[in-house]
Amino acid sequence: MMKTLISDLPVFEDPVKFLMWFFIVLMVVFLMFLVTLRSGKKLGERHVAVKKTRSVIYSTLIIGVALISSVFALELNSQSEVVGDTLSAEEIDALESLEHISHHDSHYLFGIDISHYQGEIKWHIMKESEHPIDFVFIRSTMGIDGKDTHYHANWVDAKKHEYIRGAYHYYRPNENSTKQFENFAETVNLVDGDFPPILDIEEPSRFGDKKLREGVLNWLKLAEAKYGVKPVVYTGKHFYDTRLKGYIEDYPLWIAAYSGKGRVNDVEWTFHQFSEEVEIAGIDTAVDGNSFHMTMEELHDMCIGDRNHSKKYWRN
Template sequence: MPANRNTSKGRRAKSSKHKQPGILLRLFHRMPRWSFWLGVVAIMVVYVWAFYYFFVSPFGFRWRALYGDTSLPQGYEIHGIDISHYQGDINWAMLRSQGQIDRCPIRFVMIKATEGASRIDPKFKNNFEQSLEHGFTRGAYHFYSVHSPAKDQANFFIKNVNLQQGDLPPVLDVEHKPKGQSDDEFKNSVLEWLNLVEKHYGVKPIIYTYYKFKMQYLSDREFDQYPYWIAHYYVDSVEYQGDWKFWQHTDVGKLPGIKGYVDFNIYNGSYYDLRQLTIGSRETIGVEAYKEKN
């Protein structure tokens, strides 16, 4: 029996020792209450700072645009939009009667037509017809694919897009370079698309791309002969120092008649200049050949 009592005492000793609070817990109990709350506040401040630094600050302009606190480019009067099936069904009558950007009417609409060598935007036909019917200067663009030869893509665009007098020149939207092509091969492919489309419509196509892509891949002199449509978001001015015709300055615009967001663009010139750029104008290159063909 004595052995059992010793064992019991040993167990109680171990148990009481086990229940003693740790060093950190004892220090915590000895700390003043105000120091605890000070630590909580400090942790919250660090968390808020980290969240802002890594998630808000790099996209600050976009956050302000999303919540309607961004300014529009100043000094431009000719505004337009570009659309695709992502905008869904558009109320064209409302867009025409109520749609304004910076208290200026919408003058032009760029419409996605094709992509690659086999894809037609499902809303293209209706958008293309409705934009003309409601009095907008319209244009059609092709999204360049890295998966199809440039010749096939050009022929596919030509087959499906019937541009008329008064329409803007065809647009090549090029934003990606095929991984299997060298820079020179890629440039030649882009030029092949441009040359084939120019030969068919009788006008020099417009090149759409973003600033850094232009400078990295399309900065050669032969590309400067084409009208340039630059995508450069949430900045007060375009950094590109060369000539440009259009500037896509935000992708979070809101307008009556369109659900969700839509891209806003400006034209670098007057409305007269915009109309002079269209097919059939006296200044359009090669238009007589196009008129004879059609």
């Protein structure tokens, strides 16, 4: 700090600092003068005027000390405010990098997935915001009888606000896979322009991995037969590596991994869920953020009813 103050002296750009240094020099002179007086012999009459000015000298010293202390206090406070502002800016930048991550890499399109956990979504606010949302995945059903309480409202609103929408079923591994598909099929009506059906598989089965895979593949085959397109499989990176890898390669993969794209370099993914802490205008809670690795045209090609759909494998 002292080097900074000294470097400012020649140009006198800061009047306060100049005044402070003026008082410092004056104080040094006065102190040397006082020391000289005390070290000399008894003062004669010609020093009476000097003795009378001691009060002025002391007052000047007090004022100088007060000014210097104030300047240093202001300097420290200013630096602490700058540091605080910098930290706040970094935190804001971190949030914005999540909120607008698709802006940082034009190779990826951006979408979110929602359920009743997000509560009532203000779709008009979300649509009018600058957030680059290209698609929305919506939870519809869970297990053999679970239904997301916000599914129908979200499904209608997503279409109304012209988002590419997809419905996903949360798979309960210890329940009958055929009945689980029936729950999904009687709830979800997919039309041209919608994504293929999506199966969300995250939990191991108490009956073992073999039975888990048999149930998952049964659900996927039933969905493909009904809707005429290959369903999408959602799962976590570790779950995929340890339980599903090598068994679902015929289906587009939506993989969850939150440590950047490097974690999924060894996976042939179509969608990547890169965060669960994205803030979106119009939604009161954090949501999951997802990337699509191809172009908008190919995103549309993936939808039901597109003439190119059957020609795509949707792999990275």
